[in-house]
Amino acid sequence: MHIHRFEKLWIGLSLFLIAAFISIVMYGFTVLDLTVPGSDRGGGTVDAMNLAETPFATPGVRKTEDGEYEVYMLARQYFFQPGSGQSLTLPAETRVTFKVTSPDVIHGFQVAGTNINSMVIPGQISRFTTVFSDPGEYGILCNEYCGAAHHTMEGLIEVVPPSEFDESNLIEQ
Amino acid sequence: MTFVDTYPKATRIVKATFIVAFVALGLGGLFGFIQALHRTDTFRGIIDSTQYYDLLTGHGVLLALVFTTFFIAGLYQWGISRSLDREPEDLRFSWGWFWTMTVGTILASIAILGGLVPGDGISAAVLFTFYPPLQAHPLFYIGAALLVVGSWGATLDWFFSFWKWREDHPDDHIPLQVHMVLFTMLMWVLASLGIAIEVVALLIPWSLGLITNIDPLLPRTLFWYTGHAIVYFWLLPAYFVWYTILPKLSGGRLFSDSLARIVFVIFLLMSTPIGFHHQYLDPGIGMGYKLWAVVATLLILLPSLMTAFTVVASMEHGARQRGGSGYFAWMGALPWGQPAFAGCALAGIMFAAGGFSGMINASLNIDTLVHNTIWIPGHFHLTVGTAVALTFMAITFWLLPQLTGRKLKFPKMALAQPYSWFIGMVLMSNGMHRAGLAGIPRRTAEPGYSGFSFEAPFGSIMEMKIQIALGGTILFVSLLLFLIVVVGTWWAGAPAETVDDAIPPALSGPEHTPKILDNIKLWLGIAVVLVILAYTLPLADMLADGIFQPGVPPSPM
Amino acid sequence: MSTDPSASSDPAASSSEAAGGDEAAHTRSIDDFDPYGTLAVTGLYFVLLLVLYALMYFVEFAGRGASIIE
Ligand code: HEM
Ligand SMILES: [Cu+2]
Ligand SMILES: [Cu+2]
Numbered sequence: 001m002h003i004h005r006f007e008k009l010w011i012g013l014s015l016f017l018i019a020a021f022i023s024i025v026m027y028g029f030t031v032l033d034l035t036v037p038g039s040d041r042g043g044g045t046v047d048a049m050n051l052a053e054t055p056f057a058t059p060g061v062r063k064t065e066d067g068e069y070e071v072y073m074l075a076r077q078y079f080f081q082p083g084s085g086q087s088l089t090l091p092a093e094t095r096v097t098f099k100v101t102s103p104d105v106i107h108g109f110q111v112a113g114t115n116i117n118s119m120v121i122p123g124q125i126s127r128f129t130t131v132f133s134d135p136g137e138y139g140i141l142c143n144e145y146c147g148a149a150h151h152t153m154e155g156l157i158e159v160v161p162p163s164e165f166d167e168s169n170l171i172e173q
Numbered sequence: 174m175t176f177v178d179t180y181p182k183a184t185r186i187v188k189a190t191f192i193v194a195f196v197a198l199g200l201g202g203l204f205g206f207i208q209a210l211h212r213t214d215t216f217r218g219i220i221d222s223t224q225y226y227d228l229l230t231g232h233g234v235l236l237a238l239v240f241t242t243f244f245i246a247g248l249y250q251w252g253i254s255r256s257l258d259r260e261p262e263d264l265r266f267s268w269g270w271f272w273t274m275t276v277g278t279i280l281a282s283i284a285i286l287g288g289l290v291p292g293d294g295i296s297a298a299v300l301f302t303f304y305p306p307l308q309a310h311p312l313f314y315i316g317a318a319l320l321v322v323g324s325w326g327a328t329l330d331w332f333f334s335f336w337k338w339r340e341d342h343p344d345d346h347i348p349l350q351v352h353m354v355l356f357t358m359l360m361w362v363l364a365s366l367g368i369a370i371e372v373v374a375l376l377i378p379w380s381l382g383l384i385t386n387i388d389p390l391l392p393r394t395l396f397w398y399t400g401h402a403i404v405y406f407w408l409l410p411a412y413f414v415w416y417t418i419l420p421k422l423s424g425g426r427l428f429s430d431s432l433a434r435i436v437f438v439i440f441l442l443m444s445t446p447i448g449f450h451h452q453y454l455d456p457g458i459g460m461g462y463k464l465w466a467v468v469a470t471l472l473i474l475l476p477s478l479m480t481a482f483t484v485v486a487s488m489e490h491g492a493r494q495r496g497g498s499g500y501f502a503w504m505g506a507l508p509w510g511q512p513a514f515a516g517c518a519l520a521g522i523m524f525a526a527g528g529f530s531g532m533i534n535a536s537l538n539i540d541t542l543v544h545n546t547i548w549i550p551g552h553f554h555l556t557v558g559t560a561v562a563l564t565f566m567a568i569t570f571w572l573l574p575q576l577t578g579r580k581l582k583f584p585k586m587a588l589a590q591p592y593s594w595f596i597g598m599v600l601m602s603n604g605m606h607r608a609g610l611a612g613i614p615r616r617t618a619e620p621g622y623s624g625f626s627f628e629a630p631f632g633s634i635m636e637m638k639i640q641i642a643l644g645g646t647i648l649f650v651s652l653l654l655f656l657i658v659v660v661g662t663w664w665a666g667a668p669a670e671t672v673d674d675a676i677p678p679a680l681s682g683p684e685h686t687p688k689i690l691d692n693i694k695l696w697l698g699i700a701v702v703l704v705i706l707a708y709t710l711p712l713a714d715m716l717a718d719g720i721f722q723p724g725v726p727p728s729p730m
Numbered sequence: 731m732s733t734d735p736s737a738s739s740d741p742a743a744s745s746s747e748a749a750g751g752d753e754a755a756h757t758r759s760i761d762d763f764d765p766y767g768t769l770a771v772t773g774l775y776f777v778l779l780l781v782l783y784a785l786m787y788f789v790e791f792a793g794r795g796a797s798i799i800e
Contacts, residue, residue: 001431002685006769007482013776014478018471020780024787025467025536032792033799034538036453038460041800045457045718048725049386077728087624097800105728106304106389108545112612113628115541115797117454122306122389123723124457129800138796139625143545143614145300147307147730148223151619428765482772486765493763500770529779533786541798542791610790630790680763 035128037118043127048103056101060171061090072171073100075107075120077147083140083155090132090157091165097129108143111157119144132159175672176255176575183254184576186267190247191569191576193275194240195659198562201235202652204228209601209645212620213638220289225618226298226730227288233301234285237407237557239278242320244565245410246274246327249354251572252413253331255674256348257338261330270326277319284313288730298730300616302396303376305387308727311380318372321365328358346683347691349430350417356437357409359697360402363704364445367398379727386724390457391715397451398708401470402444407557409440411564415484415517417676418568422514423507425491427679428483431686436476436483438690442700443473446707453540462711463537469707470535477528484521490680512584516567516591520560523598527555530606545616548609551602559598566655567591573659575674579666587658593651601644604637611637 003011028034037043046054055062055072059081062070071088074081082088090096100109100120107120118126132138142153177184210216211225220228250267254260261267287295287310297309303317331354335347347355371392378384420427427433449466452458489503497506508514530552533539543549570587574580581587611627611634613620627634689695 001687002429002681003432004429004486004681004765006765007429007432007479007486010482010769010772011475011479013773014475017478017776017779018474021471021532021536021783022468024783025538028538028787028792034541034792034797035800036460036463036538036541036798037456038463039457039714040459040461041456043456045723047723104725105306106393108614110545110612110614111796112625113795115538115791115794117541117544118798119452119455121393121456122725124390124455126456128798130796130798132796134795137625139622141612141614141622143617144304145226145229145307145616147728148226148298150226151222151617154622154624156624481775482768485771486768489765489767490763492767497767500767503767525775529782532779532783536787538798539787539791542794 034115037126037128039124041127043099043125045123046101046125048101048122051101051103055099056103058171061088061169062171063167069094069096071096071098071100073098073109075100075102075109075142075153077104078142078149078153080109080140080142080153080155083157084153087137087156087158088140089165089169090159091162092132092135092159093162094165095129095131097127100126105146106144107146107153108141110141110143112139112141114138117143132157135159135161175578175669175674176251177578180254180260182260182264183250186261186271187247187250187572188576189271190243190250193278194243194247194565195656197235197239197243197278198652199656201232201240202649204232204235206645206649208232209642212618213642214619214621215638215642222618224289226300226616227285227296229616230288230298230300231282231285234281236562237301238317238320240565241407241557241561242274242324243278245357245406246271246324248410248413248565248568248572249327249331249358251576252350252354252417253334256350257334259334259338262333262337266326266333267330270323270330272323273326274320274323277316277321277323279316280312280319281316284310284316296730302400304396305376305379305389305392306725306728308380308729311377314372314376314380318369318377321369321372324365325362328362331355331358346686346688349427349433349679349683350413352434352691353409353413353416353437355693356441356696357406357413359693360409360441360444360700361406363441363697363700364399364402364406367395367448368400368403371395371399384721386721386726388715388719388721388724390455391720393455394448394452394458394711394715397448398445399448400451401448404553404557405440405444407561409437411520411561412436412480414564414568415480415521416487418571419484419514419517419521420487420491421676422511422517422571423488423491424495425487425489425493426677428486428490429681430679430683431681431690432479432483433679434686434690436479438696439473439476441696442703443469443476445700446703447473449707449711450535450537453537454544457715458711459714462707465707467535467537471532474528474532474535481521481525481528488518510588512581512587512591513567513571515588516563516570516594519591519595520563520567523555523563523595523602524560526602527552527560531556543609545614546609547605547613547615547620550615551605551607551609554598554602554605559594559602563591563594563598566594569655569659573662573666574669574672577663577666578669578672579662580669581658582661582666583658586654590651590654590658593647593654597644597647597649597651599644600640601648604640604644607632608634608637608641 497503
C-alpha cells in the first residue's frame with residue numbers, strides 16, 4: 001500500500017485529536033464531576049401503571065435520613081408535578097437529588113440556562129443530583145416531543161438562600 | 174454515447190428513483206420553510222401549533238428517510254451499471270424493489286398527511302423517530318417497513334450484478350465505486366435490522382391492537398441501533414461522490430484508491446456499535462455502555478478526517494493542474510463557476526463545520542448542554558441537510574445530462590443554487606446552534622414560555638430568530654431553483670452532442686491496494702461480531718424483566 | 731520534485747492549464763505531487779478544532795451554573 005507522508009502525518013494528528021477529546025471528556029467526568037443520568041445512578045425502574053404504591057403518588061420535596069433533599073417529580077402530558085402551576089422551591093448551595101419519571105409518554109426535563117437535562121422515560125426513574133449555587137428563578141421545560149400541546153409544558157424552580165428555605169412544605173416520609 | 178444510450182434499462186430505474194426523491198425533497202422543503210417561519214413566530218398563519226407536529230413528521234420522514242434513500246438508490250444504480258458495465262440482471266426484480274419502496278412511501282405519507290385533514294381518523298404525528306408510546310396509524314409503520322425492505326432488495330440487486338461480473342473477472346480488484354456501494358449497503362443492511370425488528374415485531378402488531386402495553390425503552394434502543402448508522406448510510410454516498418467524481422470536477426484525480434477503500438471498511442465496522450451516543454441522557458442505560466459509545470464515536474472521526482484530507486488533496490491536485498499555486502491561493506483556481514463542483518465543494522466546507530458540532534455532541538457530558546436543544550437541528554442541517562443534500566443536488570446537475578441526453582437548462586439558476594443554499598444554511602444553522610446554547614428546545618412549535626425567558630450567552634434571541642427565518646426562506650428559494658433546473662432540463666433541455674462523463678483513475682490506483690480491503694466476507698464477519706459485542710448485554714438487561722415490561726399503554730397521535 | 735509550494739509540482743501542468751478535462755490530469759503518480767495546500771488547510775482546521783472544542787467544553791459547558799454532578 002502506498003500512503004503519502006503528508007497523509008501519514010495527518011492520520012497522526014487525527015489520532016491525537018481523538019485522544020485529546022477522549023481525555024477532556026474523561027477529565028470532566030471524573031475530576032470536574034460532570035456526569036449524566038444512567039441506570040447505575042440508583043434510579044431503577046418503576047411500574048408506570050401503578051405509581052400509587054410508590055413515592056411518586058405524592059410528588060414533591062422530601063428530606064432523607066442523611067439530611068439531603070430529594071425531589072420526586074412526574075413529567076406528564078403536559079405539566080411537571082411539582083413545578084407547573086406553582087413553582088418548586090429549593091435551597092441554594094445544597095445538594096438536591098431529583099427522581100423523575102413519567103406515567104404516560106417520553107418527556108424531557110431541562111432547566112433552562114443550566115446543564116440539567118435528562119430524558120424522562122415511562123418505567124425508568126431518572127435520578128440525578130445537582131447544586132444550585134445562585135438563588136433565583138429557573139425555568140423548566142420539556143424538550144422531548146410528547147404530544148399536541150408539548151410546547152406548553154413548562155414549570156419553574158425558585159431557588160432561595162438556604163436560610164430562607166421553609167422546611168414545613170416538605171412531604172413527610 | 175452516454176449512460177442513457179449504453180444502459181437504457183438502468184437509466185429508467187435511476188430516473189424513477191430520482192423522481193420520487195425530488196418530489197419528497199420539494200414537499201419536505203416546503204414543510205421546513207413553514208416550520209422555520211412558525212417556530213420563530215415570524216408567520217403563524219399557515220398552520221396552527223398542533224399541526225406543526227404533523228408537518229415536522231413529514232419534514233423528517235420525507236427528507237431524512239425518503240429523499241435520501243431514493244436518491245441513494247438511483248446514484249448507486251448508476252455507479253453499479255457504469256462501473257461493472259452491466260444492465261440490471263433481472264428487471265422484474267429491480268422494479269420490484271423500486272415499487273416496494275414507493276408503495277411504502279405512499280402509505281407512510283398518507284398516514285402523516287392524514288393528520289392535517291380533520292376527522293379522517295388517520296394521523297401519524299410521531300416525528301421521524303416515532304418513540305412509543307406515541308402511536309401512529311398502522312399505515313405509517315407498514316410504510317416504513319416497506320421502505321426498508323425495498324432498500325434491502327436494492328442491495329441484493331447490486332450484489333447480483335457484482336456476482337455476475339465476478340464470474341468473468343475472477344482476479345480483478347472490485348472497481349472502486351462498486352466497492353463503495355457494496356460496503357455502504359452491507360453496513361445499511363446490518364444497521365437497519367434494529368429498526369426492522371422494532372417496526373415489524375413490536376410496532377405493527379402494537380398499532381393494530383394485538384399488543385396493548387409497550388416498554389418505551391426497548392423500541393427506543395432498537396431505533397438508535399439503526400439511528401446512528403443511518404447517518405452514515407446518508408453520508409457514504411456523498412463520500413462516494415466526493416471520492417470518485419469530485420476530483421474529476423476539480424480537474425484532477427483521486428489522491429489514493431487504497432485510502433478510499435480503508436475508509437469504507439472502517440465505516441462498515443464502526444457505524445453500528447455506537448448508537449448509544451443518542452441515549453447519553455437516558456435513564457435505564459448503564460454508564461459502561463455510554464463510556465464505550467464515547468470512545469467508539471470519537472474513533473469514527475478518523476475515517477471522516479482521512480476523507481477530508483484525501484478529498485482536499487484531490488481538489489488541490491485539480492487546482493494545480495489548472496494553474497493554481499500557494500498554500501491557500503490554489504483554491505481560487507478551482508472551477509467555482511460550475512454548479513456541480515461548487516455544490517460539492519460548498520457541501521464539504523459545511524461538513525467541516527458540522528463535523529465540529531458533531532464532535533461536541535459525541536462528548537458525553539457536554540450533551541447535557543445541547544441535548545434536544547435546537548443546536549441539534551443546527552448540527553444535522555450541516556451534515557445531512559447540506560453535506561449530503563447539497564452534494565446530491567449538485568451531482569444531479571452533472572448526472573442529468575447522462576440520464577436524459579440533454580444539456581442542463583437554466584445554467585445560471587443552477588449556479589445560483591449551491592451558493593444560495595450555502596448562504597441560507599450559514600444563517601439558519603448559525604441561528605440554530607446559538608439558540609440551542611441559550612437553551613431553546615427543538616421539536617417545539619412555540620418555543621416561548623409564559624413563566625421565563627431565555628438568555629443568550631452572546632448576541633440576542635431576536636437576532637437568532639431572524640437568522641433562522643431568513644435562512645429558511647433563502648433555503649426554500651434555493652430548493653425551488655433546483656427543482657426548476659431539474660424539471661426544465663428533463664422536459665425542455667436541448668439535446669447534448671457530447672456528455673463529459675469520463676472519470677480518470679486515481680493517482681495511487683488499485684494496483685497499490687492490498688487485496689484484503691476487497692474481502693467482503695472478512696469485514697462483514699468482524700462487523701457482525703462487533704455489533705453482537707456492543708448490543709448483547711444491554712438488550713439482555715432490557716429484556717430481563719419481560720419484553721413488554723415495564724410497560725405503558727399507547728398514546729395515539 | 732519541487733518542494734516549493736508556490737510552484738506547480740507537475741511539470742506538464744502548465745501546458746494543460748486551461749483544459750480542465752481529463753487531459754489535464756497529467757500527474758502520473760502520488761509521489762509526483764506533494765499537497766502542501768492540503769496540509770495547510772487541514773492543519774488550520776486541526777488548530778481550529780482544538781481551540782473551539784476547548785472553548786465549548788471549559789467555558790460554555792463547564793462554566794455554567796448548575797450541572798448534574800452525580
Ligand atoms: C428548505 C430547506 C430546509 C428548511 C427551511 C428546514 C427547516 C427545518 C427546521 C426549522 C427544523 C426544526 C424544527 C423543530 O425542531 O422544531 C427542521 C428539522 C429537521 N430537518 Fe430541516 N430544513 C430544511 C432542509 C432539510 C433537509 C434537506 C434535510 C435532510 C435531508 C432536513 C432534515 C431535517 C430533520 C431530520 C429535522 C428534524 C425533525 C425532527 O426533529 O423530528 N431538513 N428543519
Ligand atoms: Cu413535551
Ligand atoms: Cu449518531
